[in-house]
Amino acid sequence: MEVANNVTEFIFLGLSQDPGMQLMFFALFLFFYIVIMVGNLLILLTVFSDPRLHTPMYFFLSNLSFVDIAYSSATAPKMIADFVSEKKTISYWGCVTQMFTFHFFGCAEIFVLTVMAFDRYAAICQPLRYTTIMSANTCIVLASLSWLGALGHSFVQTLLTFQLPFCHNQVIDHYFCDVHPVLKLACADTTLVNMLVIVNSGLIALGCFLILLASYTVILFSLRKRSSESRRKALSTCGSHFTVVTFFFVPCFFIYLRPSTTFPLDKAVSVFYTTITPMLNPLIYTLRNEDVKNAVKRIWSHMVSLKENKRDRSSELQNHRMS
Numbered sequence: 001m002e003v004a005n006n007v008t009e010f011i012f013l014g015l016s017q018d019p020g021m022q023l024m025f026f027a028l029f030l031f032f033y034i035v036i037m038v039g040n041l042l043i044l045l046t047v048f049s050d051p052r053l054h055t056p057m058y059f060f061l062s063n064l065s066f067v068d069i070a071y072s073s074a075t076a077p078k079m080i081a082d083f084v085s086e087k088k089t090i091s092y093w094g095c096v097t098q099m100f101t102f103h104f105f106g107c108a109e110i111f112v113l114t115v116m117a118f119d120r121y122a123a124i125c126q127p128l129r130y131t132t133i134m135s136a137n138t139c140i141v142l143a144s145l146s147w148l149g150a151l152g153h154s155f156v157q158t159l160l161t162f163q164l165p166f167c168h169n170q171v172i173d174h175y176f177c178d179v180h181p182v183l184k185l186a187c188a189d190t191t192l193v194n195m196l197v198i199v200n201s202g203l204i205a206l207g208c209f210l211i212l213l214a215s216y217t218v219i220l221f222s223l224r225k226r227s228s229e230s231r232r233k234a235l236s237t238c239g240s241h242f243t244v245v246t247f248f249f250v251p252c253f254f255i256y257l258r259p260s261t262t263f264p265l266d267k268a269v270s271v272f273y274t275t276i277t278p279m280l281n282p283l284i285y286t287l288r289n290e291d292v293k294n295a296v297k298r299i300w301s302h303m304v305s306l307k308e309n310k311r312d313r314s315s316e317l318q319n320h321r322m323s
Helices: 019-049 056-073 076-083 092-125 127-133 136-162 179-183 191-223 228-256 266-287 290-322
Strands: 009-012 089-091
Touching: 009 092, 019 056, 019 076, 019 266, 019 290, 056 076, 056 092, 056 136, 056 266, 089 092, 092 127, 092 136, 092 179, 092 191, 092 228, 136 179, 136 191, 179 191, 191 228, 228 266, 266 290
Parallel strands: none
Antiparallel strands: 009 089
16 A cells, blocks of 8 residues: 555544543543453453353354454554543554554454344244354354454455545544544545445445344244243343444444534544443343353352462461471
């Protein structure tokens, strides 16, 4: 990709120019980021440590947790550091990298959420064939296709944006390098690129959302014939997933399925799907999922037991030496 411009760095306006607000945002978003890391790492640790969770559903949940960690890390550390920096700058290639990683992991999240909906459809609507449909090979193929599809989307978005020339305008009215704010700085006609970017984002987001809706429509119809206990358990699992889907897709539609125009709400909406949603995902899945809660309790009990055994052995060794 050739740098056909005079710009070597960009300047973020950030979420606020008020010093007092920036200090408050620094503490707030640092807390959010710590919760994201701890919550999603806890889910990864739980799924990998408990053999009872080595199922397709939790395989994809662990993929989602990894995506959330990487997705939020594409923007949050830089944003947090900028709250206490006098000049909020990012190099040209740093901006390219941030946009690529952000759209890569963001699109991977969309695909993983869609695959998770298909997994729930197979488990609830095809219970006798579930292990055949969602075999280990199928899970690996679906996960691989999700990551490869995200890679293709991110490459297209980044290439479309940075093949344009940038002359003198360096100020990005945002807190990270996203497509529409960066396109506003290009010193060329961006009409065609804007259309292609919307089509690229729209086909993926809207297509996946329709698949999700179709999956849950079929699931809801099939649950009418089940017992109340089966309905309760299925709705609990699907409810968690649909809550995550809603929190992620609605803000994305607002930002990416419209022309490159700026609204006052854009930054707040972006905060929601870049920071708030990855933070809420672990809470939603752990608070509403009995399997995960029980697995966390077992791991905690095991750790406490190991600690007590270690302390008892130390006491016995100390008493033996004294005697």
